[in-house]
Amino acid sequence: MSDLGEITARLAALSDDELLAVLGTVTAGRPRLSWVHSAVVDATGLGHASSEGTVSPTTATPQAHDQEPSVGTSGQVGGLSPVPAVPVPPTGIPSGPEVGGYSPGGVPTFESVRDKVEQRFGTAQGMGELDRQTPAGRSTDEQWEAREKAARERLAQIRKSLHGNDVESNDP
Structure with a gap:
C-alpha cells in the first residue's frame, strides 16, 4: 500500500x-x-x-476486508467519482396521484378502504334479500315466525297460570 x-x-x-x-x-x-x-x-x-436491502441472501460477502490489498491494486483514492445525490421530493408537497387506491408508499387510502367496506356490506345485504326470496329462505322465515308465535303463546300460558296461582293463594 x-x-x-x-x-x-x-x-x-x-x-x-x-x-x-x-x-x-x-x-x-x-x-x-x-x-x-x-x-x-x-x-x-x-x-x-x-x-443491505439490495443484497440477496445468496450473495457472498467478501471476508477479506482487513487483509492487505494485493500487489496489483493501485491504491489511488482520487480515481473514484463522487456518487450523485438521489432527488427526494420535499416534505409537504404531494408526490403524485394515488394510483389504484394506494399511496406512493403502498399504503391503502382511506377512501379505498371505505369503498371496499361499503361494497362488502352492500353485497351482504343483497345476499340476505335474495335468500329471503328463494323457497328455502321463505320456509326458514315461516319456521322462524311459527316458533316465535309458539313461544309467545307458551309465555302467555305460563303467565296466566302464575297469575291464577297468585289469586288462589290470596283467597284462603
Missing part, C-alpha cells in the same frame, strides 16, 4: 462532497464501520439508504 501520508494528503485535498462520496463507498458493506457509513449517508442528505 502507498504511504499513509500521501493518502491523507490526497483525502485532505478533496472537497467535502467528494470526501463524503469516498467514505460512503469504502464503508459500505463493512459491519464494523456501519456507524461511520450511516453518519456519512446522513451527512450527504440521502437519508437512511442501506445497501
Whole structure:
C-alpha cells in the first residue's frame, strides 16, 4: 500500500462532497464501520439508504476486508467519482396521484378502504334479500315466525297460570 501520508494528503485535498462520496463507498458493506457509513449517508442528505436491502441472501460477502490489498491494486483514492445525490421530493408537497387506491408508499387510502367496506356490506345485504326470496329462505322465515308465535303463546300460558296461582293463594 502507498504511504499513509500521501493518502491523507490526497483525502485532505478533496472537497467535502467528494470526501463524503469516498467514505460512503469504502464503508459500505463493512459491519464494523456501519456507524461511520450511516453518519456519512446522513451527512450527504440521502437519508437512511442501506445497501443491505439490495443484497440477496445468496450473495457472498467478501471476508477479506482487513487483509492487505494485493500487489496489483493501485491504491489511488482520487480515481473514484463522487456518487450523485438521489432527488427526494420535499416534505409537504404531494408526490403524485394515488394510483389504484394506494399511496406512493403502498399504503391503502382511506377512501379505498371505505369503498371496499361499503361494497362488502352492500353485497351482504343483497345476499340476505335474495335468500329471503328463494323457497328455502321463505320456509326458514315461516319456521322462524311459527316458533316465535309458539313461544309467545307458551309465555302467555305460563303467565296466566302464575297469575291464577297468585289469586288462589290470596283467597284462603
